[in-house]
Amino acid sequence: MPDRYAVVGHPVAHSRSPWIHACFARATGEDLEYLRLEAPLGGFERTLEVFRAAGGKGANVTLPFKEAACRYSTELSARARAAQAVNTLKFDAARVYGDNTDGAGLLRDLTVNLGRAVASQCVLLLGAGGAARGVLAPLLEAGPARLVIANRTLPKALALVADFQVAGRGVRPEALGYEALRGESFDLVINATSVGLTGAALAVPASVFRRQALAYDMVYGRDTPFLALARAAGAAAHDGLGMLVEQAAESFLLWRGVRPETAAVLAALRAH
Numbered sequence: 178m179p180d181r182y183a184v185v186g187h188p189v190a191h192s193r194s195p196w197i198h199a200c201f202a203r204a205t206g207e208d209l210e211y212l213r214l215e216a217p218l219g220g221f222e223r224t225l226e227v228f229r230a231a232g233g234k235g236a237n238v239t240l241p242f243k244e245a246a247c248r249y250s251t252e253l254s255a256r257a258r259a260a261q262a263v264n265t266l267k268f269d270a271a272r273v274y275g276d277n278t279d280g281a282g283l284l285r286d287l288t289v290n291l292g293r294a295v296a297s298q299c300v301l302l303l304g305a306g307g308a309a310r311g312v313l314a315p316l317l318e319a320g321p322a323r324l325v326i327a328n329r330t331l332p333k334a335l336a337l338v339a340d341f342q343v344a345g346r347g348v349r350p351e352a353l354g355y356e357a358l359r360g361e362s363f364d365l366v367i368n369a370t371s372v373g374l375t376g377a378a379l380a381v382p383a384s385v386f387r388r389q390a391l392a393y394d395m396v397y398g399r400d401t402p403f404l405a406l407a408r409a410a411g412a413a414a415h416d417g418l419g420m421l422v423e424q425a426a427e428s429f430l431l432w433r434g435v436r437p438e439t440a441a442v443l444a445a446l447r448a449h
């Protein structure tokens with residue numbers, strides 16, 4: 178029987194992960210099966226227990242269970258501990274290894290696929306939820322000149338900044354409310370809020386985008402008001418599809434010991 182993996186979430190019907198991992202398996206010759214598991218709210222642990230008892234080797238975890246997956250892990254990678262959120266689980270008898278590949282996926286998409294350095298750049302991270310927390314340590318480790326976190330609920334941005342004061346190579350993150358962004362400008366603006374899913378706009382002034390800036394929305398598969406604002410301000414604008422594929426490749430590497438090529442999978446998803 179092939180090794181079994183799954184994406185666990187609520188809802189999970191929309192997830193592209195089974196398709197992406199099936200592509201990776203074909204391309205690398207790995208014999209595996211990848212399922213969708215919708216866990217009821219409050220039923221995450223039970224769903225995983227059943228899956229493990231049936232021979233499950235690992236899982237991707239999506240909303241709203243990333244914090245629950247962190248608590249479920251018996252061992253955490255350094256990046257999962259920093260994020261306090263887990264999107265990849267690996268099962269080995271009683272051991273549950275929890276990792277977070279979102280930050281590595283974002284960095285890989287920015288630096289390899291889009292050819293943009295983070296080192297020495299002024300970076301604005303919008304949002305202070307699980308996605309922002311998950312990418313913050315890798316972003317700081319990439320050595321930006323400045324990193325500002327702005328969030329609608331300022332206390333959440335302040336709490337995030339407090340948790341990450343020692344994570345970077347020198348630079349300490351700062352927290353601002355959206356209204357304080359007037360007069361500030363950045364080379365790289367990353368939208369880690371979920372607002373694009375609703376089609377609503379963020380209260381971000383167009384002046385945050387420097388000439389040659391790159392705007393990145395973690396939401397994928399749609400043109401968001403944030404990306405439209407960035408383009409109108411002359412910035413390059415990209416959605417989060419590349420991050421989705423790259424974080425999946427990092428999970429695949431953890432499970433199978435081989436990192437799949439991502440370019441063809443990303444191109445096929447875009448064409449879709």
Ligand code: NAP
Pocket residue numbers: 240279303304305306307308309328329330333369370371372374377379395396397417418420421422424
């Ligand atoms: P979350 O924990 O629920 O956080 C949501 C964030 O969005 C918070 O900062 C929240 O601000 C902000 N927000 C929501 N509605 C807003 C509005 N109307 N105006 C201003 N801010 C608003 O969600 P998450 O886990 O961080 O995920 C965020 C997004 O990233 C999701 O859309 C998710 O799909 C995407 N994501 C993509 C990838 C990928 O691979 N591309 C990976 C991970 C996540 P408050 O704190 O003020 O509520």
